Amino acid sequence: MSIPRLLAVVRKELCHITRDARLLFLVTVAPAFLLVTLSYVFALDVGRVNVAVRDLDRTSLSRDFTASLGADDDFAVVAYVQRDAEVEPLLVRGVADVVLIIPHGFADAALGGQRTEMQCIVDGSDSITAGQTIGLLQQRVSDFVTDLLGQRSVDVSVGLQVSDRAWYNETLKSLISMVPGMLAVIMCMPALALTLALAREKETGSFEGLIATSVRGAEYLVGKLVAYVIGGMVSLVLAWLVATQWFRVPFRGGFLDFLLLAAAYLFASMGVSLLVANFVRNQQTAMFLILMVFFIPSFFIAGLITPVSSAPIARAVASALPTTHFIAISRGVFLKGLGVVALWRQASVLVATGAVSLAGSLVLLEKKIS
Amino acid sequence: MLLRIWNLVLKEFVQFVRDWLMTTFILTLPILQLILLAQATSSRISDLCVAVLDFDRSGDSRRLVAALDNRRELNVCHFPETLEDSHYLLDQGDATLAVVIPTGFAADLADASTEPHVQLAADASNSLPGSIALQAANGAIIEFAAERAATRGATAISPVDLRTTVRFNPELNARLFSMPAQVGFIVYQVTLTITSIGLARERELGTLEQLLVMPLRRVELVVGKAIPALIIGSVNFVCLLAVTVFVFEVPLRGSLALLFALTLVFIVAEIGYGIFISSIARTQQQAILLVFVLAMLDMTFSGYMVRVKNLPLALQVIAQVVPFSHYLEIIRGVMLKGAGLDVLWPHAAAMAAIGVLVIVVAVRSLGRSLD
Numbered sequence: 041m042s043i044p045r046l047l048a049v050v051r052k053e054l055c056h057i058t059r060d061a062r063l064l065f066l067v068t069v070a071p072a073f074l075l076v077t078l079s080y081v082f083a084l085d086v087g088r089v090n091v092a093v094r095d096l097d098r099t100s101l102s103r104d105f106t107a108s109l110g111a112d113d114d115f116a117v118v119a120y121v122q123r124d125a126e127v128e129p130l131l132v133r134g135v136a137d138v139v140l141i142i143p144h145g146f147a148d149a150a151l152g153g154q155r156t157e158m159q160c161i162v163d164g165s166d167s168i169t170a171g172q173t174i175g176l177l178q179q180r181v182s183d184f185v186t187d188l189l190g191q192r193s194v195d196v197s198v199g200l201q202v203s204d205r206a207w208y209n210e211t212l213k214s215l216i217s218m219v220p221g222m223l224a225v226i227m228c229m230p231a232l233a234l235t236l237a238l239a240r241e242k243e244t245g246s247f248e249g250l251i252a253t254s255v256r257g258a259e260y261l262v263g264k265l266v267a268y269v270i271g272g273m274v275s276l277v278l279a280w281l282v283a284t285q286w287f288r289v290p291f292r293g294g295f296l297d298f299l300l301l302a303a304a305y306l307f308a309s310m311g312v313s314l315l316v317a318n319f320v321r322n323q324q325t326a327m328f329l330i331l332m333v334f335f336i337p338s339f340f341i342a343g344l345i346t347p348v349s350s351a352p353i354a355r356a357v358a359s360a361l362p363t364t365h366f367i368a369i370s371r372g373v374f375l376k377g378l379g380v381v382a383l384w385r386q387a388s389v390l391v392a393t394g395a396v397s398l399a400g401s402l403v404l405l406e407k408k409i410s
Numbered sequence: 411m412l413l414r415i416w417n418l419v420l421k422e423f424v425q426f427v428r429d430w431l432m433t434t435f436i437l438t439l440p441i442l443q444l445i446l447l448a449q450a451t452s453s454r455i456s457d458l459c460v461a462v463l464d465f466d467r468s469g470d471s472r473r474l475v476a477a478l479d480n481r482r483e484l485n486v487c488h489f490p491e492t493l494e495d496s497h498y499l500l501d502q503g504d505a506t507l508a509v510v511i512p513t514g515f516a517a518d519l520a521d522a523s524t525e526p527h528v529q530l531a532a533d534a535s536n537s538l539p540g541s542i543a544l545q546a547a548n549g550a551i552i553e554f555a556a557e558r559a560a561t562r563g564a565t566a567i568s569p570v571d572l573r574t575t576v577r578f579n580p581e582l583n584a585r586l587f588s589m590p591a592q593v594g595f596i597v598y599q600v601t602l603t604i605t606s607i608g609l610a611r612e613r614e615l616g617t618l619e620q621l622l623v624m625p626l627r628r629v630e631l632v633v634g635k636a637i638p639a640l641i642i643g644s645v646n647f648v649c650l651l652a653v654t655v656f657v658f659e660v661p662l663r664g665s666l667a668l669l670f671a672l673t674l675v676f677i678v679a680e681i682g683y684g685i686f687i688s689s690i691a692r693t694q695q696q697a698i699l700l701v702f703v704l705a706m707l708d709m710t711f712s713g714y715m716v717r718v719k720n721l722p723l724a725l726q727v728i729a730q731v732v733p734f735s736h737y738l739e740i741i742r743g744v745m746l747k748g749a750g751l752d753v754l755w756p757h758a759a760a761m762a763a764i765g766v767l768v769i770v771v772a773v774r775s776l777g778r779s780l781d
Binding site: 081082087129157159162167174178201203209213216217372375382 | 455458500501502503506525526527528529530531532533534535536537538539540541544545547548551552570571572573574575576577578579580582583584586587699706707709710714715716717719720721722725739742743746747748749753
């Protein structure tokens with residue numbers, strides 16, 4: 041392999057990328073753009089919950105409770121229900137997410153030390169939000185009761201204290217964990233561009249022209265890879281800026297570590313797309329294949345939203361996807377402040393994937409040329 | 411005029427039948443996609459790995475570990491020796507939750523004057539499993555303590571009980587939320603692709619010129635192109651709805667006729683978008699790219715994964731002009747809540763208004779690009 045020839049190929053590829061506006065967009069700006077839109081799509085935070093209250097008790101205590109619900113931004117009391125028949129339409133119309141029913145004698149029972157029951161009816165059509173809403177409401181009720189009993193110096197302790205901390209993302213905000221994960225998913229766009237470019241070279245016939253030059257197969261492939269990894273690094277920095285400046289996600293790790301690990305990921309994903317490109321004839325198929333192989337599975341099995349499944353087949357597919365490892369890396373560097381040393385497992389898998397698929401596509405290419 | 415449109419529609423169908431490979435794709439791929447996605451979204455989060463650091467090693471601490479392990483969400487799988495080890499497990503993502511049971515846990519629990527202090531630390535770098543693990547562990551520990559207290563004769567139960575009833579989806583099954591949206595999204599994709607590519611292909615192949623020299627008026631050309639897309643979109647919708655209701659048992663509580671009628675309105679609005687795209691795009695590839703970008707934007711602004719009211723305010727405003735966001739309210743409302751037109755009319759009206767507007771703009775823009 042000769043270095044000057046390799047550099048010539050790299051220069052040619054970089055020229056291609058910068059000259060074609062569509063390709064330049066795909067390689068550099070598209071990931072940052074997608075990061076902004078898709079992060080909102082998957083931000084599963086509960087916004088403000090709209091509550092309708094049916095107060096059968098009408099005491100100062102029940103009013104206190106209602107007021108305590110609306111005290112901050114989690115809940116907003118949107119309606120006071122007078123008749124039972126009004127409950128259902130409120131939920132069907134989506135005016136209220138929850139209807140809270142405070143029973144007769146609520147104050148008497150709560151103050152007299154008897155047990156009483158409050159009822160809440162939740163709109164379950166959005167299951168994730170509904171689950172979180174129920175948890176939030178239970179928290180509010182138990183806070184209110186503890187306050188109430190504390191004022192009357194009644195000990196409600198169960199004889200045990202639990203302190204819980206959410207590490208790495210103290211407020212448990214979904215966006216904070218979704219943005220670094222999504223950054224990993226969208227970084228497959230430069231790989232998509234590489235496959236498209238290879239397929240186009242075949243379509244337009246300029247591949248034949250390249251073979252006729254003195255460039256060897258290895259130089260051709262490595263040169264392409266290097267050029268697109270460089271383009272990918274540019275888009276990575278843009279996406280990183282979006283994550284830290286627009287979304288204000290904390291970046292606790294080292295920037296150099298992040299760049300190094302990202303280069304390993306780009307190497308792996310570009311390697312796989314070189315391999316895929318060997319089997320496609322036109323750009324349409326290339327696009328379709330990359331979307332099916334990289335993009336769609338990345339959302340559902342790579343651990344972006346739910347953790348990687350423990351079922352053997354799903355687990356095997358997930359560990360074969362470079363995105364799975366880069367999601368762990370991205371969250372590790374952003375939120376946990378880990379470096380290359382702590383993430384060596386993921387990094388070595390990525391480097392190995394890249395090396396194996398590069399070797400594989402080299403063999404296939406040599407066969408095709410000869 | 412009707413005859414001329416009829417002939418054009420006939421021509422389109424002949425083309426579909428000839429290009430049988432694409433037609434099978436259009437009819438079967440969406441169903442496959444729907445099934446795959448339904449499988450992916452139904453899995454509830456369970457068996458999150460827990461690391462327990464038990465400094466007490468007593469009968470009580472082991473019972474607490476068992477109580478944690480018995481939770482469906484949790485699975486105790488690591489017993490690190492030191493705090494550093496448990497920290498390492500969280501860092502590596504090998505455990506989602508670390509529980510620290512202090513020395514003297516059993517003794518403090520038995521003594522009414524002292525309270526043992528259990529510590530939980532969750533890996534919240536992925537917030538959903540992190541918060542689920544915390545909630546489940548908290549629940550298990552409080553239950554464990556309450557049971558212990560009850561055996562000592564103490565009433566440690568809160569005087570106010572919150573009884574929850576979940577309407578429309580009692581098991582909080584994620585499928586019920588995502589599948590109607592998926593049906594809508596696939597119908598949207600198929601209609602938009604067929605309409606926008608159809609004209610772009612005629613242009614690319616040069617057959618558009620031939621169509622233009624025929625005694626067809628512009629409106630007839632547009633209607634003739636729109637009718638096949640409308641039929642294919644509706645057939646797709648019926649198939650997908652059948653799979654959703656009969657295979658995946660998502661309820662259809664409202665009126666099927668209403669849902670179908672409003673779906674037709676939705677499809678017509680999307681056909682308008684398709685015609686608009688084909689008036690801009692010169693090649694099929696450009697058309698595909700435009701559809702892709704539009705689909706991405708619509709996913710963001712439609713409440714496909716997250717409801718519109720949870721979006722930032724600026725995005726909520728944009729969502730109002732996206733027909734897909736109104737259609738999602740309609741299909742979820744009819745299927746899950748059994749809502750009727752009395753509830754859904756604002757969304758239906760908005761969708762129809764946007765549709766009419768888009769079609770007017772699209773036909774004008776197409777007319778200009780044809781002349």
